[in-house]
Amino acid sequence: MTMMNLEAMAKFRAMYRQNISPNYSGGLHMLSVLLVGLSVIAFSLSQLAGASFFEWIVFPLTMLVVNFAEYYAHRWLGHKKTRYGKLFYSRHTGDHHSFFLEHAMDYQAVRDWRVVLFPVYLIFAFIIGLIFPVGYLLSEAVSMNVAFIFSAAAISGYLLYETMHFSYHIPRGHWVEKLFIIIPGWNALRHLHVLHHKRDKMGEANFNITLPIFDFLLGSLFWQDPDILNAELESGL
Numbered sequence: 001m002t003m004m005n006l007e008a009m010a011k012f013r014a015m016y017r018q019n020i021s022p023n024y025s026g027g028l029h030m031l032s033v034l035l036v037g038l039s040v041i042a043f044s045l046s047q048l049a050g051a052s053f054f055e056w057i058v059f060p061l062t063m064l065v066v067n068f069a070e071y072y073a074h075r076w077l078g079h080k081k082t083r084y085g086k087l088f089y090s091r092h093t094g095d096h097h098s099f100f101l102e103h104a105m106d107y108q109a110v111r112d113w114r115v116v117l118f119p120v121y122l123i124f125a126f127i128i129g130l131i132f133p134v135g136y137l138l139s140e141a142v143s144m145n146v147a148f149i150f151s152a153a154a155i156s157g158y159l160l161y162e163t164m165h166f167s168y169h170i171p172r173g174h175w176v177e178k179l180f181i182i183i184p185g186w187n188a189l190r191h192l193h194v195l196h197h198k199r200d201k202m203g204e205a206n207f208n209i210t211l212p213i214f215d216f217l218l219g220s221l222f223w224q225d226p227d228i229l230n231a232e233l234e235s236g237l
């Protein structure tokens, strides 16, 4: 990473922060997403009536579909200009990737959460535009249980994405980061995302945020030893 990149990042951060509304609250932002998501999961699970083993299989299957959706949206909408994904492209490639670079991954204030988390309306769009129609189809075609298991799993996938992505941007040494580090494999998953934040890699590698299933299957998994990355920084590459 060159000094130029660092300077441009510092400039971008100052500008981005200036444009955050004074009414913005990072805590409220996170709380709203969690509250809506967890309520949908709790409600969906409370509606189940003696779900069978085969109905429960829909849970991991849905999570797998969400894993693909995460990959697809990130790779082909977040990093490619499309007519329908314009807003997401500018928020992601434009804002998120200008704000965080591979050696500057930590948010510095709670207000910075604005550039880490999805906007609150997205979870409502996800529920109304996806969970309702697909859930309805499943309830008609298969069973009510399957519709609610799908709904619980889809929102779980959404919250998992948000949680994992957020966790990768928690400042190193923060007590919450120390809790994540205990989770086996988490450190490696974070490193994959750190590598994705390299300017020359963001358009081609590590699009999964949770488990890198589709990066592996579609050949876009990229690994570089953390020591090599640090050496690159020191030599000013």
Ligand SMILES: [Zn+2]
Binding pocket: 096, 100, 165, 169, 193, 197
């Ligand atoms: Zn990120």
Ligand SMILES: [Zn+2]
Binding pocket: 074, 078, 079, 092, 097, 196, 202
């Ligand atoms: Zn990205």
